[in-house]
Amino acid sequence: MFTKKAIDLIIELRSTDSIPHYNDGSIKATIDEIIALYEDLIKTITEHKEQKKEPYYLTHAITFHNSINRDKRCILAYLNERLNRIKEFRWSSGQSLLPDLLKEKLSQNEIQFFSDYDKILTEYNSKVGLDLTVDPQPPKELYIEVRVIKELGEVVLNSGCTVNLNLNTTHFLKRSDITTLVKNGSLEHIL
Amino acid sequence: MMNDEYGNSNNNYKELTLLDKLKRAWINEKYAPNLLIYEEDIIRDVMEKIEEKESLCASAISNINLQFTANIYEMEIERLKYIIKCYLVERIKKIDKYYTSILLQIENGDEYDDKLLSEFEINYCQKYKALMDGYFKNTLLNSIPKDFQKMDSNAINKPFLNTFVFCKPREDLGDFLVDDETIDFKKSSIYFLRYLPIKSLVEGGKMDLI
Amino acid sequence: MEDIALSPSQIEFIAEDTTITVIPNFKMESLIFLSGEYGPFVPSFPIDIPLWLAISLKKKKKCTITPPDWMTYNKLQSRYQEENKINDGFVELPENFIEISILLLTNCPDDIKDINNIQRLIENILYRRESKLKQSFSNHLKSLADDESLTTMEFKNFSMMEINKVRPPFVSGANKLYKIQNSDSGNNNNSQSQSASNTSSRSLFSKKQ
Numbered sequence: 001m002f003t004k005k006a007i008d009l010i011i012e013l014r015s016t017d018s019i020p021h022y023n024d025g026s027i028k029a030t031i032d033e034i035i036a037l038y039e040d041l042i043k044t045i046t047e048h049k050e051q052k053k054e055p056y057y058l059t060h061a062i063t064f065h066n067s068i069n070r071d072k073r074c075i076l077a078y079l080n081e082r083l084n085r086i087k088e089f090r091w092s093s094g095q096s097l098l099p100d101l102l103k104e105k106l107s108q109n110e111i112q113f114f115s116d117y118d119k120i121l122t123e124y125n126s127k128v129g130l131d132l133t134v135d136p137q138p139p140k141e142l143y144i145e146v147r148v149i150k151e152l153g154e155v156v157l158n159s160g161c162t163v164n165l166n167l168n169t170t171h172f173l174k175r176s177d178i179t180t181l182v183k184n185g186s187l188e189h190i191l
Numbered sequence: 192m193m194n195d196e197y198g199n200s201n202n203n204y205k206e207l208t209l210l211d212k213l214k215r216a217w218i219n220e221k222y223a224p225n226l227l228i229y230e231e232d233i234i235r236d237v238m239e240k241i242e243e244k245e246s247l248c249a250s251a252i253s254n255i256n257l258q259f260t261a262n263i264y265e266m267e268i269e270r271l272k273y274i275i276k277c278y279l280v281e282r283i284k285k286i287d288k289y290y291t292s293i294l295l296q297i298e299n300g301d302e303y304d305d306k307l308l309s310e311f312e313i314n315y316c317q318k319y320k321a322l323m324d325g326y327f328k329n330t331l332l333n334s335i336p337k338d339f340q341k342m343d344s345n346a347i348n349k350p351f352l353n354t355f356v357f358c359k360p361r362e363d364l365g366d367f368l369v370d371d372e373t374i375d376f377k378k379s380s381i382y383f384l385r386y387l388p389i390k391s392l393v394e395g396g397k398m399d400l401i
Numbered sequence: 402m403e404d405i406a407l408s409p410s411q412i413e414f415i416a417e418d419t420t421i422t423v424i425p426n427f428k429m430e431s432l433i434f435l436s437g438e439y440g441p442f443v444p445s446f447p448i449d450i451p452l453w454l455a456i457s458l459k460k461k462k463k464c465t466i467t468p469p470d471w472m473t474y475n476k477l478q479s480r481y482q483e484e485n486k487i488n489d490g491f492v493e494l495p496e497n498f499i500e501i502s503i504l505l506l507t508n509c510p511d512d513i514k515d516i517n518n519i520q521r522l523i524e525n526i527l528y529r530r531e532s533k534l535k536q537s538f539s540n541h542l543k544s545l546a547d548d549e550s551l552t553t554m555e556f557k558n559f560s561m562m563e564i565n566k567v568r569p570p571f572v573s574g575a576n577k578l579y580k581i582q583n584s585d586s587g588n589n590n591n592s593q594s595q596s597a598s599n600t601s602s603r604s605l606f607s608k609k610q
Contacts, residue, residue, distance in 0.1 A: 031334050038336040068339055075331050076346065083326070087287065109330050113322065120318045124283070127311045129238075130272060132280050138414035139269040141457070142262060176269060210436040214415065221407065240435055260429060263454065267434050270453065273414070353583075355551075355575040357564050374553055381564070383571065384553040385579070401564060 002037065002067040006030045006074035013078055019085045022107040027075060034071045037064045086114050094133040094183050096122065134179045144175045146187040155181075213237050213271070215399055217278040222357070222400035223393060224350040224386055226285045226293055229309045230278075237275060241268055286312060290320045291347045352387045357401050364397060406568045412561055416500035417453035422467040424448075425458065452501065456508045466509045471495065472502060474515045477522040484529050489537070491530055491558040499527065499562040534567060550582055551575050 005026045012020060041064040048057045089095075089102065096118045103111060125131050152165035157177040165171070165181075170190065181187045207215075216230040244264050251257035286293060286308070293316060297304050308316060332340045364376035369388040376382070376392075381401065392398035407415075418436060424447050431440030432450075439450045447467065450458075458464040470476060471494060483492045495501065502523050510516055541554060 027330075031331070034335045034339070038339070068335075069343075072331070072335065072339060073343075073346070076327065079327065079330055083323075107330075109326060113326050116322050117319075120315055120322065121283075123318075124311055124315045127314075128279060130276055130279070132276050132283065138410055139266070139273050142266050142269065176272075208436045210418065210434070213435070214418075218407075237435065260432070263432060263457075266453070266457065270414075271435065277411075351576070353576070353579055355572050355579070357568065369553055370550070372552055374555075379557060381556040381559050382553055383556070383575075401561065 002033065002063075003030075003070045003074065005033065006071045009078040010074055013081055017085075019082060019089075019102065019105055021105045022082070022110065023078075024107065027078075030071050030075055034068050037068050037071075040064055041068070082110065083113060086110060087117060090114065090118060090121065091133050094131070094180055131180075134183060139175065142175060143172050144178075145170060145172050145190040146178060146182065147190055148186070149188050150186040152181070152186055209233070209236055209240070210271075213274050213278070217274050217281070219393060219400050220278055220281040224352055224354050224356075225390070226282060226289065226307060226350075227394060228303070228306050229282070229312065231306070231309065234275065234278075234309075237271055241271055244268055282312065283315070285350070286316050287319065289348050289350060290316050290323065292349050294320060352390065353385050355383060356386045356389075358382050358384070358389060358393070358398050359401050360392075360398050361396070364392070367392075405572060406565045409562070409565075412497075412565055413500045413504065415561070416497035417451065417456070417504070419452050419495070419497055419501055420449040421452050421455050421469060421501075422447050422449050423455045423458065423464040424467065425464045427463055452504060456504060459509050459512075466505065466512045468505055468509075468513050469495075469501070471498070472505065472513070472519065474518055474522070477519060477526070481522050481526050481529070484526055488533070491533070491556075493558045494526075494560065497561055499523075499560055530563065531566075534563065538567075538571065548582070551578055 009023060009026050009030070012023060012026075041061060044057060044060055044064070045052055048054075051057050052061070086106070089098075098106070098111065098114055106114070121133070125133070147170045148165045148167055151167040154162060155165050156162050157174070159174055159177050163171060163173065165187070178187055182189055212230075212233050216233055220227055245268060248261040248264050248268070251261035293307065297307055297313075300307075327342070332342075359381050360376040360378050363378050366373050366375050367388075368374075369384060374382070374384075376398070386393075389398055393400060424445060425442045426444050427442060428444060429440065429442040431438050432454075434451070436451065439454075440448065442448060455464065455466050459466055471480070480492050480494065502519075505513060506516065506520055513519060538554075542551075545551065
């Protein structure tokens with residue numbers, strides 16, 4: 001059946017909320033199918049120029065034409081949904097670097113996309129003067145109590161003060177100073 | 192006027208504060224399916240106030256007596272920044288989703304559409320489009336026959352304007368034709384209806400989404 | 402990233418801008434916020450300030466909070482009775498009464514008289530309103546003819562939290578119905594010209610006075 005591999009791509013992605021390994025094999029196979037369908041389509045149209053309005057050749061051409069478009073749409077949907085999930089990672093983590101675990105699941109183009117997307121988002125953030133990717137929760141208290149779960153040593157905070165963030169120590173710090181550190185798992189908010 | 196036992200009609204008496212306007216901008220953007228005009232004046236005014244207050248707080252740092260007041264202002268600043276962030280995030284989400292149709296709207300539109308994006312958003316949107324277009328070319332479109340390399344026009348994401356929304360008129364608006372139905376929009380009521388018929392009321396600042 | 406509704410904590414955040422009366426135990430000059438001027442603070446003199454500030458001061462033991470008039474036992478009791486009496490419509494309560502009462506019940510229980518009864522009454526009112534709302538939506542759907550589009554619904558005294566709670570099912574349900582009814586027109590869903598016909602005016606929850 002035509003477009004089988006393309007549909008499998010969609011099913012594969014839909015079965016999970018995370019980012020599965022980039023399925024280079026199925027993408028390449030689908031592109032090959034598109035090229036083969038196209039060659040056949042052109043052949044049919046040119047070889048049967050006079051009969052091309054006849055139902056037999058007409059349906060043949062339409063089927064091939066639609067199959068190509070379906071292949072194309074499936075790949076685009078697959079690629080696009082993966083980009084959405086990659087962007088979602090950039091937003092929810094606030095990080096500019098891909099962790100290795102995620103990186104090995106992405107294609108070279110996707111890794112490039114992440115770094116380019118990071119660039120334009122970081123540029124926008126710095127222009128408006130606010131980091132839009134941190135702060136998922138509305139502010140409650142100005143200061144929060146946190147415990148250090150990753151050794152950081154001496155850190156200079158945005159507000160200018162210096163603190164020693166040694167492993168397992170607890171601190172009462174300004175929330176706006178440390179949201180990024182909480183988000184990347186260096187500190188934990190003590191409730 | 193009726194008395195104000197429940198505090199719901201406060202706004203009849205006083206003008207909207209800058210805070211009210213900022214919150215409305217956020218909530219309207221949150222619930223409108225399409226991108227609304229960038230609220231340049233509101234955001235600029237709020238940012239100015241934030242800067243004023245931040246420098247005030249910074250100068251209070253040495254004075255222990257002012258520390259308490261400064262902390263309160265810092266809380267207010269945090270709250271304001273949070274709303275601005277939410278507002279800008281809602282917009283970036285829509286730009287990411289509808290970048291092609293937004294740029295087309297600006298290209299083909301009138302003066303109104305010129306104000307759709309802020310200066311920084313335009314820059315972002317154009318770069319984002321270039322990034323996406325380049326990505327799809329590199330991964331797929333350049334590898335398939337020329338006749339099929341163009342993006343279908345129906346592959347362009349457009350907002351679903353017929354979505355149902357909850358809305359509240361800012362004032363009594365009188366009779367409006369919604370589809371074939373005449374609705375007497377009253378300030379005291381909340382309506383659940385399709386967005387498209389009231390789109391112009393929302394964009395014209397006569398109706399708020401909630 | 403794709404949230405159809407505000408989160409409960411965001412709704413609470415918005416409600417925290419409501420003003421409330423506190424009695425401070427300290428002296429401070431007026432505060433000038435984007436929402437207006439508050440103060441000066443004089444010990445033992447009641448003053449209206451935003452709820453977020455009231456809660457913060459309360460935590461620092463700098464004030465006592467005076468619960469709003471509607472949150473007293475007698476007022477809530479009569480609201481509840483009225484809520485039970487009327488079948489179409491809700492009784493009037495502040496737009497953010499749910500968030501405000503939750504915030505006050507958790508942050509200043511010592512300032513609320515009769516706290517257990519008040520908590521119970523608020524729960525009862527919420528429960529009653531929720532069942533009325535579900536009923537009304539299903540009645541509205543039943544009142545439509547087979548091929549009739551969903552018409553405008555009008556509500557009164559509907560609170561923010563309640564809207565948000567019903568938003569996902571209401572919006573997705575109504576959108577699906579709309580798409581099904583308009584799918585045979587051959588237009589895609591983004592069509593702007595499509596306008597529903599055969600509609601008639603119907604109004605729900607508008608108090609007939």
